[in-house]
Amino acid sequence: MADVRDKPSTRPTLRGRLWIETDGLALTEAGADLLEQIDVCGSLSEAARKLRFSYRRAWMLVDAMNHRWPGPLVKLSTGGRGGGGAKLTESGRRIVGAYRDLQIQFEHFLDASTGAFRKTTR
């Protein structure tokens, strides 16, 4: 009897992941998502909730990002009714925008490469 796993039903597709390093991980997919949610929500705890990150994880991610660039990407303010606020800095907004642009170019690269790869290996 033929092994039912023998023929994959899906053609080969190239996938990938992009991140930015300085002295360590400086921007990842998860970090970019968090920055964008902070920009929308104006609050770290709300941004974390939207992404189903623990507050601790979100805080540590922001802290790491803030220290791996020449200037902070997020400004946190404490206190006041409803807890502190969180705001992207000018460079935070520029960096996450540039990363998203790169991701779009990367998607094009993956699409084109998938086509080339299928031709070479069929």
Place this chain on the structure above:
Amino acid sequence: MADVRDKPSTRPTLRGRLWIETDGLALTEAGADLLEQIDVCGSLSEAARKLRFSYRRAWMLVDAMNHRWPGPLVKLSTGGRGGGGAKLTESGRRIVGAYRDLQIQFEHFLDASTGAFRKTTR
């Protein structure tokens, strides 16, 4: 006192990872390394040892790869003095070669994008 973490000493560098999917993970960096070592060693256990993979991990990786392409990438033969042999098939060799070519193009993409990114965000 200034926070010593404030200024990363390394400029932002784009990094990434590429893999190929069909019905699941069909070729990863680790899988490509293993295929190449099999080609060099002619033996799965020796290839696994070189890469410090457990034999079980190597065997499962080969089994998954063999079932996620239209034909197997590795032919295993059992028995004989010194255990069984392992050999890349024609399509195994073609696929790992095409993947390595893509990785080289991807490195170019990362280098070019790193330059563009640094200009946009400095």
